Amino acid sequence: MIIAVDGPTASGKGTIARRLGEYFGLPVLDTGLLYRAVGYQTQLNHGDADNAADALAACDFPDDLLDDPALRFESTGSLASRVSIHPAVRAALFQRQVDFANQPGGAILDGRDIGTVIAPHADAKLFVTASAEERARRRQAEMLGRGVDVGYEVVLADIHARDTRDTGRADAPLLRANDAMLLDTSAMDITAAVAAAIAFVEERVRRPS
Numbered sequence: 702m703i704i705a706v707d708g709p710t711a712s713g714k715g716t717i718a719r720r721l722g723e724y725f726g727l728p729v730l731d732t733g734l735l736y737r738a739v740g741y742q743t744q745l746n747h748g749d750a751d752n753a754a755d756a757l758a759a760c761d762f763p764d765d766l767l768d769d770p771a772l773r774f775e776s777t778g779s780l781a782s783r784v785s786i787h788p789a790v791r792a793a794l795f796q797r798q799v800d801f802a803n804q805p806g807g808a809i810l811d812g813r814d815i816g817t818v819i820a821p822h823a824d825a826k827l828f829v830t831a832s833a834e835e836r837a838r839r840r841q842a843e844m845l846g847r848g849v850d851v852g853y854e855v856v857l858a859d860i861h862a863r864d865t866r867d868t869g870r871a872d873a874p875l876l877r878a879n880d881a882m883l884l885d886t887s888a889m890d891i892t893a894a895v896a897a898a899i900a901f902v903e904e905r906v907r908r909p910s
Contacts, residue, residue, distance in 0.1 A: 702807040703825075704725070704810075705823040705825070705878070706721070706827045706898075707813060709860075709863070709867060710782075711837070713886045714829040715731055717884075717895055720895040720898075722809050730801045731812075732794075733781060737781040739784045742766060745759075750784050753787040756789075757793060778863070779859060779863070782867060785813070786872075799820070817876050818873045825905040828883050829894075830883070841853050844856070882898075
């Protein structure tokens with residue numbers, strides 16, 4: 702069984718994907734982490750994330766970089782959004798994601814284009830979203846919890862900037878697949894959101910289209 706979980710930043714899709722993995726006993730890939738690694742490696746290379754050649758060179762990052770805590774920094778998230786607009790970068794990471802999705806037994810992938818590009822044949826697809834204001838509130842709370850002092854307006858502006866880049870890029874933009882369940886978590890806690898996701902997947906598997 703392949704489950705695709707797409708959505709914008711701070712929508713809760715990562716947590717939902719991990720909980721689905723625990724519930725269904727499937728491996729989970731946070732595809733955004735791959736782009737964070739490319740963005741961070743670009744910085745380590747003293748390159749420019751907005752330069753396609755610099756970003757492509759950073760796709761050859763060492764595997765152990767995926768375990769670096771720096772990938773979770775807010776600044777790295779912004780770098781990831783910038784490098785992801787380059788078609789060459791997306792092409793370089795494409796096969797790694799496809800291979801993970803098609804492994805024996807199935808898998809869960811969360812990202813921006815899983816249901817539309819990486820695994821359009823997924824058995825169940827979710828598009829997890831929330832209002833920009835709610836996503837900014839969650840992201841600010843998360844950052845404050847890590848000891849990062851940042852204002853709400855700054856986080857909201859970054860959310861809007863990432864949304865613009867993710868939905869506006871020419872190659873594999875953030876887009877809800879036609880057969881994906883829309884799960885708006887704006888007024889949901891994580892328990893309710895996960896329960897809704899599990900119910901949808903179970904129903905989808907029982908009654909495939």
